[in-house]
Amino acid sequence: MSDLLTLSGVHAGYGPVTVLHDVDLTVPDRSITAVVGANGAGKTTLLRTIMGQVRPTAGSIRIGGIDLTTVKVEDMVRNGLALVPEGRGVITELTVDENLRLGGLWRRDTAEASRTLSEVYELFEPLQNRRKSAGHQLSGGERQMLAIGRALMAKPKLLLLDEPSLGLAPRITAQILQLLGRLRDERGLTVLLIEQNVRSALGIADHGVVLNLGRVVAARPAAELAADTDLRHTYLGF
């Protein structure tokens, strides 16, 4: 299996504060990789660095043979990356339909984009009845669906999710994680997921990466990580 995304020797942070130290990470094609770790481990910074919102001070980030470290944030989606931001990043002033359309707007082919729109509505049926509702009228679960649906509108090669389970009922979290598994199996989507909800994340993921204080301390098959009691006690606190 080839690697879709490769980070090597990435250092990044905010001003004088370095958050990520020498991070090496590979995301194999058509798989789910979960990055887990405690609060403050640098998980969100890792995603922000991949998406170009934080620039690495050293190292390289490559997708397919393209170096992402100089690509503008607004061009990431054109290179096959789509992010589902933390806290259900829905534009609350826009309707469900507008949020979704926005996700596919960068694509030139409008017929293709409207086909994707109906696919997304099929995938997330609850959103169908709420097309004209403004984002702020949705429940937490609906917002998370909308944020994921909007990311899928871009037909990404790599879907990045920042804490998709945050603030959601366990049943909804389970549904969303299952959906990611289905998208991987049926459409060959590659997913990079960061989660505090370690058990569920490793349950669905193929590969697990443990981040601690900005360093990668373990990168192994997810099942192996979940079974490693020592590692869990040391870094994940359960």
Place this chain on the structure above:
Amino acid sequence: MELERFIFLTVDGLARGAVYAAFALSLVLIWRAARIVNFSQGAIAMAATYIAFVVTSMTGNYWLGLVAALLGGAAIGLIVERGVMRFVSPVNPLNSVIAALGVLLVIQAVVGMLFGNGYYPMAVPFSQEPLPWLAGLSISAYDLFVFVCVAFVVLGLAVLFGKTNVGLRMRAAAFSPELARLLGVRSTRMITLGWMLASAISGLAALLVIPTELGLNPHATDLVFVYAFTIAVVGGLDSAPGAVIGGLVVGVLLSWVSGYLGATLSPVAVLVLLLAVLLIKPGGIFSVTKERTA
């Protein structure tokens, strides 16, 4: 007689109010796009009107002048945003206010150096005499022209923002610039576009209103700007319908005040209204409370 005067004042107020509404819309557009109250909007509009004046004088064609006001306004908006406002730190909202006031002074000074401070009378394409078949309303062909222009602007903006992809991008960039960028929207370009659109509209508004007043002068839009600013605040800076309705209401109100109480009182009346709104409903009459979460 009394009724006739009342109708005259009301219709006259609506005609002026329509122009103020267009002007207020331009302020709303920039506020929504960039979270800046553009105190240089009056000067930009005035400069665009000078461009129209020059073009019309050279060609003898009013309509070429009108097109020039739109294009010239857009060009000035582009220069002001890309040249100055983009570089103003957003940390303190006062920074952009001061920068915009600086732009206002520079534009007024440059226009003053080029054209002097005299008043140039401006021609209009339609008669300002009351139409005989609408004698009871004392409405002129020019008033109708103004209404049509403003209606065109309002409808055009409604279609642009409600129906088109560019409008969707502009709204996304205005509401949530970082998120919009992650979705592939070139947010900074959308902000520039907002400035260009707003400046073109304010240029049109100034072109419509200046001929009905003393004439073209570097300070011709000062008072109009104060009115438009009041309307934008009264309607809620975020609300386009608020700007339109507010514009018409304030136009009529001013007309009544100056007709019944004396013309010198109308600027005072505007300030009283502004104060009242700021004290009672600071967000503006048409503001809606929105849920705001991270």
